[in-house]
Amino acid sequence: MGNPSSDGDDYVEVVLSLVERIPWGRATTYGDLAEVVRERTGTGGPRQVGRVLSMHGGGVPWWRVVRADGRLPAHNEDAARQNHLAEGTAMLGPERVDLRTAGWDPHDSDSPNRP
DNA sequence: ACCTTGACCTTGG
């Protein structure tokens, strides 16, 4: 049943809950995340995911969400880099996550993937 | 209702 409080809050909750599930040392993209969120809430896109993280990302590992090409978030690249370094995330360059290895698909949030 | 902005994506040169 729906929580009639507000759809906007629901959207935010869905995004944050998914971001919290991204495993240590892995990463996913705004686009893939938005795709799953859209299936659950019926709305939103990559930019909306970015908006949510910019406003409410303080309590979740936001640095594990990167752009489609693996580049770090466009406003906190420095902090993101430090976190990935600490997590030992597979990187291609100093500013790019290796999604081929560290990529995590929010669709398969139940099982491990991409060894 | 129109226009601008933004933690985006994809394609083409």
Add this chain to the structure above:
DNA sequence: CCCAAGGCCAAGG
């Protein structure tokens, strides 16, 4: 690899 253009979705002025 770098750059530009068009598309996309919602919020705020």
